[in-house]
Amino acid sequence: MSHLLRTSRLFAWLFLTGFSLATIVASGFYLYLRPGLPPVDQLLDIKLQTPLRVYSADDRLIAEFGEKRRAPVTIEQIPTIQLHAFLAAEDARFYEHFGVDFKGLMRAAIELVSTGEIQSGGSTITMQVAKNYFLSRDRTFIRKFNEILLALQIERELDKDRILELYLNKIYLGNRAYGIAAAAQVYYDKSVAELSLAQMAMLAGLPKAPSAYNPLADPARAKIRRNWILGRMRDLGYITPDAYELASAAPLTASFNAASTEVDADYVAEMARADMVRRFGDAAYTDGYSVQLTVDSEKQREATVALRKGLEEYDRRHGFRGPIGQVGEDELAPDNLDNLMANYPQVAELVPAVVTNVRDQDGEVDLHARGLGESVMAFSTMTWAKRYKTENLTGPEPEKPSDVVAPGDIVYVKPMVIMTPEQQTGENTEDSENEGERRVAEIPDVRRVALSQVPRVQGALISLDAKTGAIEALAGGYSFSQNKYNRATQAKRQPGSTFKPFLYLSALEQGMTPATIYNDAPIVFDDSELETTWRPQNSSGQFYGPTRLREALYRSRNLVSVRLLRDLGVQNTIDYLDQLQIPTEDMQKDLSLSLGSGLLTPMDLARGFAVIANGGYDVDPYLVSSITDVNDKKVFEAPEVILCDSNCERVQEEINEEDRNARVARRLADERSVYILHSMMRDVIRLGTGRRALALGRDDISGKTGTTNEQRDTWFGGFNHDIATTVWVGFDQPQPLGRREFGASTALPAWLDYMEVALEGQPSSLMARPNGIVNIRIDPETGKRARPGQEGAMFELFKEEDAPPLLPPQDESGGGSENSEDGGLSRQIF
Structure with missing residues (x-):
């Protein structure tokens, strides 16, 4: 018994000793580790790594940035x-x-x-x-x-x-x-x-x-x-x-579903991402910010579609450049086709496909397209594919599929929308050029595609709310996945004749009128600053004699613009551009400035046109409307824009004192001059180079085409009182677009497609007529005030102080002198 008792005591002591040692060790660890443990209340303040999400003005997801979903x-x-x-x-x-x-x-x-x-x-x-x-x-x-x-x-x-x-x-x-x-x-x-x-x-x-x-x-x-x-x-x-x-x-139903974006707006998304990183650093990707932009999803969608369509149409006019790759027929085994296509990226809606068979007798081509599988391409979708030779020359029109492609050719194709029988038999009012892409009989289990190619030409489209500067839509190129260079904000190009409205506005500010006569005649400059003899010409190569400024603008007469700038003064004009907040650091300081030889980005030009559109107020383009944090608390909201005519600094001070979130947009140009310029630029649409815009069926559209030397840059800028939109088309590395390419044929169609959607359902919006404007009948040949009952006389707009004087009695009876003492600028020929 004593032996059992001794053994029990021994085990008890051993247990107590072990427990004590364990307690001491655990306590030691606790005392050692406890000071380094973070306080639990940090859990309540920890920000989960939540991605940055970018939304349109109407709450459509544009993009998501961040490593963690x-x-x-x-x-x-x-x-x-x-x-x-x-x-x-x-x-x-x-x-x-x-x-x-x-x-x-x-x-x-x-x-x-x-x-x-x-x-x-x-x-x-x-x-x-x-x-x-x-x-x-x-x-x-x-x-x-x-x-x-x-x-x-x-x-x-x-x-x-x-x-x-x-x-x-x-x-x-x-x-x-x-x-x-x-x-x-x-x-x-x-x-x-x-x-x-x-x-x-x-x-x-x-x-x-x-x-x-x-x-x-x-x-x-x-x-x-x-x-x-x-x-x-x-x-x-x-x-x-x-x-x-x-x-x-239950069966497994899992599949991979990335956050589905609802708007194709990668250039806009990248602008928003860069802005957020500038504001918040790397925390922009992890702190759960939501950014609401100013872009409207429908307008943005149409801007992307319209620009791509315009670039594709230009590209087709200049022919087919051939396959992007070729493989031997031994590589066309069915189990190898997907691997072949994996080497070629999809660009926008265009997918790579390898030609597996050409059936001239059926007028069809069999292909295997990436992501689509077996596909068929009808010859009717290939008739545009004349062989490209130069920007001015193509080969003959193809007569059968084998004139265009051969087995083993790798080409880009565009998936087609199969039309219902009702649609196929309906009236077709579009151009017949793309008929093969639209009206195709449905063949079960076969994907129909149309021949395409990735355009080499590029472009940009920017649309601004003219009064606030909010960016309503922006496309910076054909495809962001192809090239992330944002031409809307980064490409500095010559604006050509789209610069002329600023020159004419400067002239109106300095007392000239739409009736001022300038001579559209040859002119030669041997100027040491130009380093050569310069002989400017009109795009037509012809000369038209005395021309009113109104007509000179809507017909885009270059020689009138050169003479106008000479009279206004190059430096005076540069100073006026500075007043309009148009960048002048890349402007030519010579008379070639009159033809748009300086450099502006499409955004610069769109902003300048917005200043004209809104009646002459400053415009500061912006993209971010508001920013909210992960707790849905608003951390930024774009300021309200208040248009200001006078004492603007004092108005801004009062706003700051009231702690209002507002920005003062001060007046940059006389409203009467701007109103008259609106009228002159509406004639560009009614009578001049922008007539294609009449298809909108509106009376409130003003605009200006632009084409630089050798057709390297083409433009169209147009607006009503609410919205200003500019389109540029050209190559990234400047080169001629082709002899027959002008702003009206390359840039204006994309502008038109976009504005048709942007203005749908919107009432006419014209600038209100300011005080101090008069309508006077003039002689269109001389710019003078017309005689009573004179045939062919027309009304013209003038600021009151610049109106042509009343004719003296002898003029009314047929006498008088061209150089009479009271002759004004509106009657002189320059």
Whole structure:
């Protein structure tokens, strides 16, 4: 008995000694590690890494930036059954333990011994929160001890629901999806509330091993994991046996669903991204900002479509440049075609395809297109493909498919929209050139495509709210994926005749009138500053004699513009451009400036036209309308724009004193001069080089075409009182577009297509007529005031002080002198 007692005492002492040593060691670790543990209240301030999202003015998603897909949700937004699925998979005793579940640890140990792997895991959800938010993923004893200490601390300071919410928003679930809401979108393209029981269990199985149990990477293994979780939910009483049977038998429905953008606006998205990084640095990608832009989704969509269409039409006019690649017939094995196409990128809507067979007798070509598979191309979609030789010369029109392509050729094609029989028999009012692309009989199981090619020519389209400067649409090139260079804001090009409205506005400000006569006649300059003899010409090569400024503008007479600038003075004109806030650092300081030889970006020109459109007020283009943070708190809002005619500095001071979010747009040009210029530029549409814009059927459109020497740059800028839109077309490396290419044939069609949508349903918007304007009948040949009853006389607009004087009696009777003392500028010939 004494021996047993001694043995018992020995074991007791050994246990107490071991327990004491363990307590001392644990206490030592605690005392050592405790000062370095982060305070739990940091959890409430931690910003989940949520991507930057960019939206249009009408709340359409344009882009998402950031490495982690995340959409934080509150626990109230998550269905209870989804919570149960995660608890069953990760921590069934979550609402019972105090942060560390010793029963769970024992169960995990038993699973490891009996099955060779751990199904349910040993860490509690609270421990995982501690690890995910505060600790590294190193597998060390120190890290695990820190995890346990933090879990205990978290449990003391936060309630269970808050801990579970933090876990479900932070956990990584594969495919860059962080948090349950992002995973629901990525795998099922649904919100959390829309998931089925089987889908909920599938998501709950991902935290343990997002790669191994991923339904996209290993469907069979993912299904086993899903059904195990469903069984746990049944055993725990979360679901009924019947629900288990139905869910476990459900097929896998997961697929990859990236955040679907709703607007094709990559150039705009990149501008917004750069702006956000400038404001917030790298935090822009992770802090969950949402940016609302000024662009309208419908207008932006049409801007992209219109510019691409215009560039494609130019490209077709100049012929087919041939295949982008060729392969031997031995490489055309069906199982090799997808690999071949993988080497060629899709560009916008154009997809690469390899020709597998040419059937001249059927007028068709068989192809294998990337992402489309077997396709058929009708010869009617290839008739445009004359062989390109130079920008001015093409080969003969093809007569059969083999004149264009051969087996092994790799070309770009555009998928076609198959029309219904009703559409095919309906009236077709469009040009017959593209008829083959539109009216194609539907062939079951065969994809119809049309021959295309990626344009070498480029362009830009910018549309501004004329009064506020808000960018309503912007396209910086044919395809952002092809080239990220944003020509709308970065390409400095010669504006050609689209510069002339600023020159004519300067003339109106200095007392000239639409009736001022200038001689459209040959002129030669031997100027040392020009380093050569300069003989400017009209685009037609002809000369038209005395011409009123109104007619000179709408007919774009170059020689009148040269003489006008000479009289105004180059430096005076540069100073006036500075007043209009038009960049002059790249402007020629000689008479070639009159023909638009300086350099402006399309945005510069669009802004200048917006100043004219709104009646002469300053315009500051902007893209970002507002910015909200992850908590939906507005951190930036674009200021209201207030048009100001006088004492603008004082008005701005008053606004600042009232702490109003507003910007004063001061007047830059006399409203009467601008009003008269509007009238002159409407004649560009009615009578001049912009007549194609009459197709809009509106009376409020003003505009100006522009074409530089050798047709290297072509432009059209047009507006009404509300909206100003500019289009540029040219090559990135300046070169001639072709003898028959002008602003009216390259840029204006894209402008027209866009404005048809932008102005649809909008009432006519004309600048209100200001005081101090008079209408006077003039002789169109001389610009003088017309005699009573004179045939052919016409009304012209004048500022009151610049109106032509009354004719003296002798003039009315046919006498008088051309050089009479009271003759004004409106009667002189320059």
